[in-house]
Amino acid sequence: MREFYTITELTKEFSVSTRTIRFYEDEELIKPVRRGRTRLFRPSDRLLLKQILRGKRLGFSIAEIREIIEVYKAPSGEEGQIKLMIERINQKRKELEQKRQDIDDTMREMDNAEENCIERLAELRVSQ
Amino acid sequence: MREFYTITELTKEFSVSTRTIRFYEDEELIKPVRRGRTRLFRPSDRLLLKQILRGKRLGFSIAEIREIIEVYKAPSGEEGQIKLMIERINQKRKELEQKRQDIDDTMREMDNAEENCIERLAELRVSQ
DNA sequence: GATTTGATTGACTTTTACGTAAATCAATTA
DNA sequence: TAATTGATTTACGTAAAAGTCAATCAAATC
Structure with a gap:
């Protein structure tokens, strides 16, 4: 398993924009680490993103997804x-x-x- | 089976606002008949509304719901x-x-x- | 050392799906 | 007949979820 993913790797894997991923970070759904200013996504961040997008496909709002993620913890x-x-x-x-x-x-x-x-x-x- | 439903009957049955129902009419998803200016919803309009709300719960956009409804016809x-x-x-x-x-x-x-x-x-x- | 490449930040914009408020109307009730 | 009730139209407002654009930066490459 890889240690880190870049933001563009994730945008490609999941077909979302960087804006979307940064928006989820603003909302504190994902908290990637940093090397300088650059975001580094751990496998756990990648999994979170996957779960967020799954929630989206099911029509859950960000607020609802936040609740679901709380529950997973x-x-x-x-x-x-x-x-x-x-x-x-x-x-x-x-x-x-x-x-x-x-x-x-x-x-x-x-x-x-x-x-x-x-x-x-x-x-x-x-x-x- | 009833011949007609009023808009408020439908808002109560499905827990939506009149604005929502009128919005769907604007979008031409539902086409109730009129007695004067007042909307009268036939059972088929009621069914359509039910299908629209089902689509909403599944996270489909209005555009997608429109497609689905096209398919039903x-x-x-x-x-x-x-x-x-x-x-x-x-x-x-x-x-x-x-x-x-x-x-x-x-x-x-x-x-x-x-x-x-x-x-x-x-x-x-x-x-x- | 200049430039290309990839990423970041910040700000403003857009789209969707209604909410809300004001003015109007028509029918029923007091 | 006045007033209440329920519905309508018009129009502006709004929240959520990003899109878009410009300026900046840092590292790698030419």
């Missing part, structure tokens, strides 16, 4: 804090399940739409 | 057009499968996070 604090964290995890699970249901529904409509197309194609051939 | 045109439509359907399927994968991955991380929390709770109890 090692749990700390006393019992109450940790139980609260578990509740937040279950909340996120519910949101994800809703999205999964939405995907299933949309998929079904796609199947439907395709069948209609195929039928229409058959009709066109018969009527020739 | 009854296929028309000649063979080339319909084959093109089938390709667009398959493209959307890919996007949906990516999202499904993203959900699965995030779910797994949630399971992980919860396990860590439970472990931490156990540790706290032992060390008392």
Whole structure:
């Protein structure tokens, strides 16, 4: 495993702009180290970026992604804090399940739409 | 099945503002009929709204939702057009499968996070 | 030593998806 | 008939998530 990635390596790997990556740093979602002024991204930073972009694809806002990332971290604090964290995890699970249901529904409509197309194609051939 | 819904009935059912619904009409995603100036939403308009909001939850933009809705419609045109439509359907399927994968991955991380929390709770109890 | 290359910072701009407020209208109720 | 209620139109405002551009800098190359 590589020790560091440059910003352009990551922009290429994930097809995002440098502006986007710097924006996530401004938002303190990623905290790359520096050599002089230049950012150096560790594998853990790269993983974070991957998780952020995954969240984006699912339509989560930066604020929501921040929450999700908080949840990923090692749990700390006393019992109450940790139980609260578990509740937040279950909340996120519910949101994800809703999205999964939405995907299933949309998929079904796609199947439907395709069948209609195929039928229409058959009709066109018969009527020739 | 009801013949018409008012705009406020729909705002309540789906927890959106009138502004949102009118915005979708401006974008020509929904085309309610009118009695005078007042909008009347048919069951088909209601279904469309439902589909739009489903797309939103999945993080699709208005432009993407417009595409998806196009796909739902009854296929028309000649063979080339319909084959093109089938390709667009398959493209959307890919996007949906990516999202499904993203959900699965995030779910797994949630399971992980919860396990860590439970472990931490156990540790706290032992060390008392 | 001059210049090219890659990265940074800062500031202003843009797009999307609505929010909000004011003026208008039409129908119902007091 | 006056006033309330619910809906409409118009228009300006806004937050989020970057895009874009200019100036700067540092290291490498010619």
